[in-house]
Amino acid sequence: MAANRLTPPNGYRTTPHRLNLSDRKLSLQERSSYQNGVTPRTARRPTIESKRVSISDGDDCVQLNQYKLKSEIGKGSYGVVKLAYNEDDDQYYAMKLVSKKKLMKQCGFPRRPPSRESNGSQENLLKHSGLLDRVYQEIAILKKLDHLNVVNLVEVLDDPAEDNLHMGKKFCYPVMEIPTDSPLSEEMARFYFRDVILGIEYLHYQKIIHRDIKPSNLLLGDDGHIKIADFGVSYEFEGNDALLSNSAGTPAFMAPETLTDQDLRFSGKAVDIWAMGVTLFCFVFGRCPFHDEYILGLHEKIRTAPVEFPDMPVISDGLKDLIIRMLDKVPDTRIMLPEIKLHPWVTLDGKDLLPLEEEHCTVVEVTEEEVQNSVKVVPSLSAVILVKSMLRKRSFSNPFECPSRRQGRSMSAPGGLTVRGSNSNGSREGELENLIEDETSP
Numbered sequence: 115m116a117a118n119r120l121t122p123p124n125g126y127r128t129t130p131h132r133l134n135l136s137d138r139k140l141s142l143q144e145r146s147s148y149q150n151g152v153t154p155r156t157a158r159r160p161t162i163e164s165k166r167v168s169i170s171d172g173d174d175c176v177q178l179n180q181y182k183l184k185s186e187i188g189k190g191s192y193g194v195v196k197l198a199y200n201e202d203d204d205q206y207y208a209m210k211l212v213s214k215k216k217l218m219k220q221c222g223f224p225r226r227p228p229s230r231e232s233n234g235s236q237e238n239l240l241k242h243s244g245l246l247d248r249v250y251q252e253i254a255i256l257k258k259l260d261h262l263n264v265v266n267l268v269e270v271l272d273d274p275a276e277d278n279l280h281m282g283k284k285f286c287y288p289v290m291e292i293p294t295d296s297p298l299s300e301e302m303a304r305f306y307f308r309d310v311i312l313g314i315e316y317l318h319y320q321k322i323i324h325r326d327i328k329p330s331n332l333l334l335g336d337d338g339h340i341k342i343a344d345f346g347v348s349y350e351f352e353g354n355d356a357l358l359s360n361s362a363g364t365p366a367f368m369a370p371e372t373l374t375d376q377d378l379r380f381s382g383k384a385v386d387i388w389a390m391g392v393t394l395f396c397f398v399f400g401r402c403p404f405h406d407e408y409i410l411g412l413h414e415k416i417r418t419a420p421v422e423f424p425d426m427p428v429i430s431d432g433l434k435d436l437i438i439r440m441l442d443k444v445p446d447t448r449i450m451l452p453e454i455k456l457h458p459w460v461t462l463d464g465k466d467l468l469p470l471e472e473e474h475c476t477v478v479e480v481t482e483e484e485v486q487n488s489v490k491v492v493p494s495l496s497a498v499i500l501v502k503s504m505l506r507k508r509s510f511s512n513p514f515e516c517p518s519r520r521q522g523r524s525m526s527a528p529g530g531l532t533v534r535g536s537n538s539n540g541s542r543e544g545e546l547e548n549l550i551e552d553e554t555s556p
Contacts, residue, residue, distance in 0.1 A: 161270060162268065167271050180201050182198065183198050193211050194211050195209065196211060206285040208283045208284070210280070211280055214246055214277055214278070217246040248346065252346055253267065253270055253281065263342060264341060265283050265343040283343070286334050286336075288334070289306055290396070290397070292400060292402065295400060299398075303433075304460065306340050307394055307397065308468060314390065315474075317348075318383055320475075320477065320478055323351060323383065325362045325389075326346070327386055328396075329396050331344045332393070351382060355383050357380070365409060365412055366392065366402045383450065384445035387451070391441040430459065433459050
């Protein structure tokens with residue numbers, strides 16, 4: 115279904131009214147979701163963590179647990195995305211497949227980064243950790259985020275015996291594909307852009323820089339709202355803003371300060387604002403403001419060329435002003451989120467204000483431990499069967515080891531579970547059995 119044919123919620127159409135404090139809580143795009151400043155939405159369901167994966171080939175698809183994997187529908191930062199049908203709830207999902215072996219080959223065998231306090235710079239941590247660690251970081255972030263305008267991670271499937279790690283999200287269409295000859299109307303662009311503003315404000319409130327805002331990463335949910343997706347190159351920061359020194363994301367959406375040869379640090383928030391400006395231009399014109407056949411030519415235009423607006427379609431002066439201010443090549447003078455939220459084009463000349471930050475943002479924290487435990491795994495099924503067989507027989511000797519080597523030795527159970535001796539009056543057996551039950555329970 116084309117994005118510009120979707121009808122927004124009833125709250126989209128309003129009549130002018132006198133402003134008061136509650137108007138901030140009953141914004142245009144949130145009127146159906148916020149009532150007197152309190153959202154009726156319940157907290158998001160916790161992400162399901164599937165510890166075993168069953169894969170089989172069907173006639174026209176691959177069966178992955180309860181999912182039927184269909185055709186490829188896109189590419190994420192580190193893997194392909196396939197349409198997946200869940201037989202249990204009769205719903206479609208977007209399933210991101212990431213090859214752990216490929217990521218390990220690209221960046222060496224991954225190792226968990228040290229604690230953030232050890233060197234104070236997460237950017238340095240990412241340079242020294244593998245790409246697979248970034249995927250686990252993305253999972254840890256998505257498991258904690260809960261906002262109307264941020265994609266919801268539904269399920270993670272990671273079997274130690276399988277190469278692919280799978281991330282299941284509710285299936286949504288990108289708001290638009292570019293280039294296109296059917297851009298959004300200015301009215302529809304305002305509706306969706308207000309969603310993007312609130313989603314980015316929430317991420318910045320959580321001290322997360324997205325770094326890859328573009329139309330294909332803005333998905334339309336079945337509620338008609340934008341969901342920001344793909345956190346594969348996102349960056350967590352401390353303090354008021356991130357100070358970045360390297361580029362990331364899609365070339366046509368990169369800010370000019372990220373393309374300089376000089377070793378400078380720049381604002382992460384300002385980088386997201388620039389990408390939002392390019393995205394807003396795409397919404398109404400169906401293409402990027404800067405384009406070139408060659409990447410070096412594209413970089414030069416982003417750094418030096420002024421923004422030029424096509425003759426058609428005709429857009430309002432207010433929208434032109436906002437785009438120009440967002441695409442200011444000097445990050446220090448670029449318009450930022452607090453001003454964007456109050457811009458006349460965004461607020462319909464003050465007739466419809468967006469919610470205050472404190473009305474739609476609550477803080478979450480992603481700890482180093484949560485990144486390391488973002489996906490739970492268990493020993494292979496054969497190891498579990500072996501240990502359970504040993505428990506039933508009350509024997510902690512290795513059935514595959516000869517008796518002469520068995521005598522006087524400690525027994526190391528598969529999966530790293532160590533039991534010393536067999537004269538512990540059953541306490542050690544009980545402890546091991548409880549641990550196995552905990553680790554293999556559905």
